[in-house]
Amino acid sequence: MKHRYFAFSSLTYAYKGKDALDNTGIRSKIIRLSGNETKKGCRYGIEVSEKDNFDAKSALYKYGVPFTEPL
Amino acid sequence: MIYFDNAATSYQKPDRVKKAAASFIEDRCGNPGRGGHIIAMKAAETVYECRKKLGTFFGVTDPSLVCFTGSCTEALNTAISGCLGKGDKVITSNIEHNSVRRPLIAAGCDIRTFDALAGEDEILSQVDKLIAGGAKALVCTCASNVFPVSLPVRELGRLCRGRGVLFIADGAQAAGHFDIDVIRDNVDILCIPAHKGLYGIPGCGAMIFSPLFNTERMKPLLYGGSGVNSRESSMPFYPPEKFEAGTLPTVAIAALSAGIDFVNEVGIDEISRREKTISERILNCVSNNDNVVFYHGKPGSLLCFNVKGVPCEKTAAALNEYGVCARAGLHCSPDAHKTTAPDGAVRISFSVFNTEAEADAFCDILALIS
Numbered sequence: 001m002k003h004r005y006f007a008f009s010s011l012t013y014a015y016k017g018k019d020a021l022d023n024t025g026i027r028s029k030i031i032r033l034s035g036n037e038t039k040k041g042c043r044y045g046i047e048v049s050e051k052d053n054f055d056a057k058s059a060l061y062k063y064g065v066p067f068t069e070p071l
Numbered sequence: 072m073i074y075f076d077n078a079a080t081s082y083q084k085p086d087r088v089k090k091a092a093a094s095f096i097e098d099r100c101g102n103p104g105r106g107g108h109i110i111a112m113k114a115a116e117t118v119y120e121c122r123k124k125l126g127t128f129f130g131v132t133d134p135s136l137v138c139f140t141g142s143c144t145e146a147l148n149t150a151i152s153g154c155l156g157k158g159d160k161v162i163t164s165n166i167e168h169n170s171v172r173r174p175l176i177a178a179g180c181d182i183r184t185f186d187a188l189a190g191e192d193e194i195l196s197q198v199d200k201l202i203a204g205g206a207k208a209l210v211c212t213c214a215s216n217v218f219p220v221s222l223p224v225r226e227l228g229r230l231c232r233g234r235g236v237l238f239i240a241d242g243a244q245a246a247g248h249f250d251i252d253v254i255r256d257n258v259d260i261l262c263i264p265a266h267k268g269l270y271g272i273p274g275c276g277a278m279i280f281s282p283l284f285n286t287e288r289m290k291p292l293l294y295g296g297s298g299v300n301s302r303e304s305s306m307p308f309y310p311p312e313k314f315e316a317g318t319l320p321t322v323a324i325a326a327l328s329a330g331i332d333f334v335n336e337v338g339i340d341e342i343s344r345r346e347k348t349i350s351e352r353i354l355n356c357v358s359n360n361d362n363v364v365f366y367h368g369k370p371g372s373l374l375c376f377n378v379k380g381v382p383c384e385k386t387a388a389a390l391n392e393y394g395v396c397a398r399a400g401l402h403c404s405p406d407a408h409k410t411t412a413p414d415g416a417v418r419i420s421f422s423v424f425n426t427e428a429e430a431d432a433f434c435d436i437l438a439l440i441s
Contacts, residue, residue: 010299010312011104012135015119030115032107041301044104 002050006060006067007033007043013065014044020063026052033070045070072394073429078216078244078373078420079398080266080273084330088270091329092322099325102318104298114321121328122311128331129261129279130252136280138311139319143243143264143276144170145292149314150239150260150278151210153289155180159207162198162236164222166215166407171241175210187215188367188410191223198230208237213245217407217418219350219371221249228257237284243267247334248372249343259284265323268342268372268422270330275323278314286310293317337423346372346421349430353419356434362441366411373420375412378441383415389440390417395433 008014014030021028026048033045045067048056060067074082095117101110103118122134131137140146147170155161157179163171164187175182183206185197198209209231214221224240231238240258245251247268253261261279265271280286291306295316299307306313334342347370354370357363365376378386387399400415401408408415419433 009309010135010297010307011115012119012122012311013309015115016133016135030112040303041299043299044107 003047004050004053004056005031005033005045005047005070006056007045007070008065008067009043011044013067014046016063017046017060017065017067020059020065021046021048021052021056023063024055024059026056026059028052028056072396073425073433074396075419075421075425075429075433076396076398077422077425078267078402078418081268081270081422081424082396083422083424084272084326085270085333087329087333088272088326092272092326095322095325100321103321104312105296105318117325117328118319118321121324121331124328124331125277126279128335129246129263130254130256131279131282133282135309135311136282138278138280138314139324140276140278140314141274141320143241143262146262146276146278147171147239147241148174149292150262150289151175152178152292153314154237154239154260155208155210160205162201162206162209162211164211165409166217166220166404167212168216168241168243169403169405170243171210171212172406187211187222188218188220191226194223195226195230198227202230202234202236206236208239210239210241212241212243213251214248214372215404215407216244216373217402217404217416218367218375218411219369219373220367221245221371224251224258225256231259232257232283244372247330247339247342248346250339253279253281254283257281265327265330268334269327270333270422271327272323275320275327280310286313289314291316342423343372345423345425348427349421349425350374352427352430353434356431357437360438360441363437366416373418375416375418377412377416378437381441383412383417386417386440390436393436393439395419395436 028046099113101114103115122137126137151174161180166187239260242263246263265275266273293316297312351370383399399417
């Protein structure tokens with residue numbers, strides 16, 4: 001199964017993101033992401049199934065949880 | 072043994088609190104935010120769940136506005152040193168604990184004091200005038216740690232919000248004893264301990280921010296590891312991680328989570344009712360004892376007294392001989408004692424676990440030693 005990832009400014013925001021997806025019925029998992037792309041170092045994100053990508057993004061916007069999409 | 076020192080720390084903990092601490096140590100004692108493995112993530116889940124519970128308990132639904140510290144004192148130091156500096160005009164009360172008084176002095180604030188023992192109307196009138204004279208912040212306790220006196224937090228918050236004055240509230244003796252809602256009461260930063268009225272264990276405190284407070288204007292007290300953005304030279308921009316450098320007190324956070332469940336289950340009104348019943352019973356019992364003087368004596372979560380002509384430490388030692396744990400001295404609140412008992416007093420403070428039988432036994436012992 002292919003996955004998509006969303007990155008957050010902190011672990012707490014990753015959990016807030018997961019709460020938003022849980023409330024929308026989207027399964028997700030919190031993971032540690034590589035920080036190399038941002039040159040900032042360690043960070044956390046959530047992993048969702050690729051089929052849920054659009055709905056997940058919509059849910060994060062709806063709940064106001066800021067995120068970025070790693071490459 | 073009768074434990075009447077719950078304002079220092081609640082000694083009798085609910086079983087679920089003990090179990091939560093032990094269970095955390097047993098199978099999830101990782102370091103949250105310091106890895107992605109299963110134990111670190113289990114610890115992180117525990118911390119996040121507690122953020123949600125604690126925020127909700129004080130009326131804040133956004134868990135990122137709940138920052139854990141090592142104690143209420145650390146929370147107050149973080150809030151005061153992060154928001155205030157030399158020459159800032161700050162309003163505070165004349166009954167503050169040293170955890171408010173000393174950080175304000177250390178920050179070099181220009182301190183203006185109101186009389187918290189003057190009654191609600193007079194307090195509001197004095198604070199209103201002090202705000203009119205120009206003030207950056209009001210920093211005060213919600214309830215005294217010496218006398219059964221609480222401050223009109225909601226009305227004070229309203230005065231501050233209407234005039235753009237920052238309101239930092241010390242909830243050390245209020246959290247778990249009476250209802251505080253950060254948003255409804257217009258508190259900007261509420262500082263609380265885990266180990267008193269919330270029945271957690273020592274080693275943890277918290278700041279709960281109002282969503283209306285701009286955390287950008289506040290500097291961290293501590294700098295260090297945050298688990299994210301490690302290449303950056305500054306702390307993360309947003310709370311809670313901005314104010315949480317270093318490893319969190321995870322065991323105490325797990326215990327606090329269970330403590331909040333306990334308080335929610337029993338109910339703050341019921342806890343307050345039981346504490347008032349104990350104190351009322353004691354006040355009634357000793358009303359005919361002319362050798363004992365109670366200060367600002369009215370039912371509450373604590374009482375403060377002296378046996379006439381006897382140093383407070385001697386009274387506490389005598390009580391201890393009979394198995395009563397009470398605290399004597401200035402209770403880290405020297406200003407509160409100035410007008411009532413300048414050489415100190417004995418404080419007895421209650422929890423939901425104290426019984427009317429203990430109150431009666433205490434009265435008998437007090438009659439014997441006075």
